[in-house]
Amino acid sequence: MAGSRSGPNMTQIAKVVGVSSATVSNALSGKGRVSPKLVEKIRATAAELGYVPSNAGRALRTGRSNVLGLVLPDISNPLFPQIAQAMEVAASNAGYGVLIADSRGDVTTQTQAIARLIERGVDGLVVIPRRGTRIGSVACPVAMVDTPSTPGNTVSADHWEGGQQVIRHLKELGHHNFLFVGHDPASNVQNDRIGGMKSVLAPGDKHQTIWIESLLAGTPDQTSLGLLDHVKNGVTAIAAVSDLHALRVLTELQTAGIKVPEQVSVTGFDDLVFSPVVTPALTTVHMNMTRIAEIAIAALIKDIEAPRASPDDPDTSNYKTGSTDQNTVKADTSKVSMQLVVRGSCAPAVPSATPSPNGETL
Amino acid sequence: MAGSRSGPNMTQIAKVVGVSSATVSNALSGKGRVSPKLVEKIRATAAELGYVPSNAGRALRTGRSNVLGLVLPDISNPLFPQIAQAMEVAASNAGYGVLIADSRGDVTTQTQAIARLIERGVDGLVVIPRRGTRIGSVACPVAMVDTPSTPGNTVSADHWEGGQQVIRHLKELGHHNFLFVGHDPASNVQNDRIGGMKSVLAPGDKHQTIWIESLLAGTPDQTSLGLLDHVKNGVTAIAAVSDLHALRVLTELQTAGIKVPEQVSVTGFDDLVFSPVVTPALTTVHMNMTRIAEIAIAALIKDIEAPRASPDDPDTSNYKTGSTDQNTVKADTSKVSMQLVVRGSCAPAVPSATPSPNGETL
DNA sequence: AATGCATGATTAATCGATTAATCATCTTAA
DNA sequence: TTAAGATGATTAATCGATTAATCATGCATT
Numbered sequence: 001m002a003g004s005r006s007g008p009n010m011t012q013i014a015k016v017v018g019v020s021s022a023t024v025s026n027a028l029s030g031k032g033r034v035s036p037k038l039v040e041k042i043r044a045t046a047a048e049l050g051y052v053p054s055n056a057g058r059a060l061r062t063g064r065s066n067v068l069g070l071v072l073p074d075i076s077n078p079l080f081p082q083i084a085q086a087m088e089v090a091a092s093n094a095g096y097g098v099l100i101a102d103s104r105g106d107v108t109t110q111t112q113a114i115a116r117l118i119e120r121g122v123d124g125l126v127v128i129p130r131r132g133t134r135i136g137s138v139a140c141p142v143a144m145v146d147t148p149s150t151p152g153n154t155v156s157a158d159h160w161e162g163g164q165q166v167i168r169h170l171k172e173l174g175h176h177n178f179l180f181v182g183h184d185p186a187s188n189v190q191n192d193r194i195g196g197m198k199s200v201l202a203p204g205d206k207h208q209t210i211w212i213e214s215l216l217a218g219t220p221d222q223t224s225l226g227l228l229d230h231v232k233n234g235v236t237a238i239a240a241v242s243d244l245h246a247l248r249v250l251t252e253l254q255t256a257g258i259k260v261p262e263q264v265s266v267t268g269f270d271d272l273v274f275s276p277v278v279t280p281a282l283t284t285v286h287m288n289m290t291r292i293a294e295i296a297i298a299a300l301i302k303d304i305e306a307p308r309a310s311p312d313d314p315d316t317s318n319y320k321t322g323s324t325d326q327n328t329v330k331a332d333t334s335k336v337s338m339q340l341v342v343r344g345s346c347a348p349a350v351p352s353a354t355p356s357p358n359g360e361t362l
Numbered sequence: 363m364a365g366s367r368s369g370p371n372m373t374q375i376a377k378v379v380g381v382s383s384a385t386v387s388n389a390l391s392g393k394g395r396v397s398p399k400l401v402e403k404i405r406a407t408a409a410e411l412g413y414v415p416s417n418a419g420r421a422l423r424t425g426r427s428n429v430l431g432l433v434l435p436d437i438s439n440p441l442f443p444q445i446a447q448a449m450e451v452a453a454s455n456a457g458y459g460v461l462i463a464d465s466r467g468d469v470t471t472q473t474q475a476i477a478r479l480i481e482r483g484v485d486g487l488v489v490i491p492r493r494g495t496r497i498g499s500v501a502c503p504v505a506m507v508d509t510p511s512t513p514g515n516t517v518s519a520d521h522w523e524g525g526q527q528v529i530r531h532l533k534e535l536g537h538h539n540f541l542f543v544g545h546d547p548a549s550n551v552q553n554d555r556i557g558g559m560k561s562v563l564a565p566g567d568k569h570q571t572i573w574i575e576s577l578l579a580g581t582p583d584q585t586s587l588g589l590l591d592h593v594k595n596g597v598t599a600i601a602a603v604s605d606l607h608a609l610r611v612l613t614e615l616q617t618a619g620i621k622v623p624e625q626v627s628v629t630g631f632d633d634l635v636f637s638p639v640v641t642p643a644l645t646t647v648h649m650n651m652t653r654i655a656e657i658a659i660a661a662l663i664k665d666i667e668a669p670r671a672s673p674d675d676p677d678t679s680n681y682k683t684g685s686t687d688q689n690t691v692k693a694d695t696s697k698v699s700m701q702l703v704v705r706g707s708c709a710p711a712v713p714s715a716t717p718s719p720n721g722e723t724l
Numbered sequence: 725a726a727t728g729c730a731t732g733a734t735t736a737a738t739c740g741a742t743t744a745a746t747c748a749t750c751t752t753a754a
Numbered sequence: 755t756t757a758a759g760a761t762g763a764t765t766a767a768t769c770g771a772t773t774a775a776t777c778a779t780g781c782a783t784t
Contacts, residue, residue: 056421057740080443251640254616278613419770
């Protein structure tokens with residue numbers, strides 16, 4: 001009853017062709033010594049019978065499942081689809097499957113999620129860590145996607161440089177008084193982005209940063225960010241750390257009767273699904289997730305398939321060494337540059353950027 | 363070299379306790395006949411040694427992988443995160459892992475994705491079909507999540523009823539001239555939603571439907587929906603088939619200087635991440651994904667774990683029979699009602715709903 | 725005391741692929 | 755002619771958990 005799979009197995013093929021199952025295995029894998037014409041014959045009958053190798057059998061023998069685990073931060077992140085898709089495609093191309101696990105909220109869940117994946121026998125993990133989280137040592141190679149400045153990071157977008165692109169663009173339009181909008185001051189990604197933005201500011205430029213989480217601590221979602229005051233005080237450009245927040249900014253301004261981009265320019269990050277279809281379409285910075293996924297998966301698989309080092313020869317391992325206790329893998333390229341996507345939410349700064357005494361001109 | 367897993371196996375535990383590996387297996391699974399105190403002892407040492415069962419070994423013997431496949435439609439769907447998370451949680455609680463595969467775009471990819479998952483040995487599939495797509499017969503039970511009206515549907519939200527809730531709410535606010543905004547006329551979900559909305563219209567109510575895909579066929583994303591004209595013609599409420607489209611509507615109106623909700627009310631569907639944080643916050647209809655996932659996964663697992671019927675006794679199978687050739691599983695509950703979430707994007711209809719001759723009042 | 729029965733544990737086969745070790749031929753060189 | 759080597763295929767063990775079949779022991783019944 002149990003284990004009665006539908007398709008044929010190697011023994012069946014062997015019987016049909018009239019050889020041993022070992023020869024079938026060798027022929028299909030191309031490993032041992034099998035005459036070319038036998039290989040041909042075996043391949044043909046395997047295809048004819050609709051042979052599908054048993055993952056369980058192979059995994060048991062080789063100790064490898066050909067499955068990777070993908071650990072994602074809290075699901076509310078609208079970037080999730082892009083990440084998951086890119087990872088799945090990259091893994092699939094390399095012959096691996098992707099098991100998902102999400103660590104909604106707390107670090108505990110993240111740890112549990114990782115444990116579950118390990119127990120399922122994944123060969124490696126891709127972890128997009130929850131903001132500011134570190135992952136403990138685990139029993140398999142790990143590719144970490146966070147920010148270039150995070151210790152243990154395998155590969156990620158160059159958020160810093162992305163921030164620079166945004167501000168450079170706004171400065172070319174004549175802006176000098178910025179408001180940066182972040183969500184969580186503990187997020188590595190958000191800090192990198194804001195850091196990059198600040199890094200290209202000139203001495204005379206004004207800027208201020210607000211963190212949504214701190215601002216609205218404990219209150220329900222729908223609360224004003226108080227943008228009107230900032231605009232009255234002379235801010236002409238608002239740069240958010242994500243399109244989600246840029247959207248919040250955009251609609252709050254529009255409701256207050258402030259015209260975007262005529263009076264205030266707005267920018268976001270990540271090029272989320274809704275960004276091109278809102279009015280005005282959001283100017284944002286696009287992340288090349290496909291490439292990041294390819295690099296992460298490649299580094300992971302390289303480590304997985306590398307011949308395991310003997311204890312006295314640690315050089316063959318791809319694990320990072322040094323101060324970090326994490327066994328995250330390294331990639332040749334650790335950051336992927338971002339692309340500025342100019343759309344309709346930015347315009348030249350209004351000449352009279354000086355705030356009027358009473359704000360009536362707004 | 364190969365297969366040298368880190369942890370101990372049953373034989374090791376057996377050796378330590380001084381029994382046979384069969385007894386260990388029985389003790390841990392609670393299946394055979396083992397004395398209570400031996401069970402206790404074995405459980406203890408297993409925990410002590412940090413025993414983790416080998417999925418490969420178990421899968422090979424039992425023929426079951428304890429992994430489900432999740433096939434998702436094109437990734438642009440912002441609902442994706444909720445679905446994936448809910449499915450993962452439900453599956454995880456039942457002791458199953460979730461392998462993802464996405465069928466971006468065409469039906470071919472969807473078929474390939476399903477094939478890949480089958481080859482990986484999944485025990486069952488959850489398929490959220492691409493709009494209007496049917497899935498061919500596959501070699502394992504399938505739970506399909508689409509709409510209650512789709513043949514073969516296992517469980518889904520009651521989109522029709524959700525649509526009714528929206529219109530009832532708008533009618534209570536005094537609206538009688540509606541514009542429905544859909545994206546793709548081939549989508550079962552969207553048709554159900556619009557169908558439900560129309561079903562509660564009174565004879566005197568006016569309504570019109572626009573399909574974004576047809577409207578903007580071949581043009582780049584950012585194009586006007588021409589909402590201003592509709593508003594000038596007397597439309598006071600615009601009901602979109604998704605929050606994504608509602609957002610598009612909202613920002614287009616705001617840019618045109620039309621006040622939401624004072625002049626026009628806007629509603630969406632799905633309660634996406636951004637819906638509570640835009641201004642005005644979107645009134646929408648929430649989908650209880652957690653419950654849908656639980657039902658789908660439960661139905662799937664029930665079928666997987668049911669003793670396979672002998673060929674002459676088809677009654678024990680959970681497969682749908684009849685005109686459909688699909689082996690999708692049935693659930694006791696096939697639709698889950700939706701919840702209206704009232705926020706700020708709707709207001710009472712303006713008394714002078716009659717269009718002014720020249721539209722200047724707008 | 726002998727038989728039947730319930731209980732507790734063991735033996736050994738099995739799932740399917742992989743691979744080191746071995747064997748059987750045939751070729752080539754001395 | 756014979757030994758060494760190359761080539762092609764087979765044997766059999768192995769990965770780890772499961773389970774049907776079997777065995778051993780204790781207890782109660784007649």
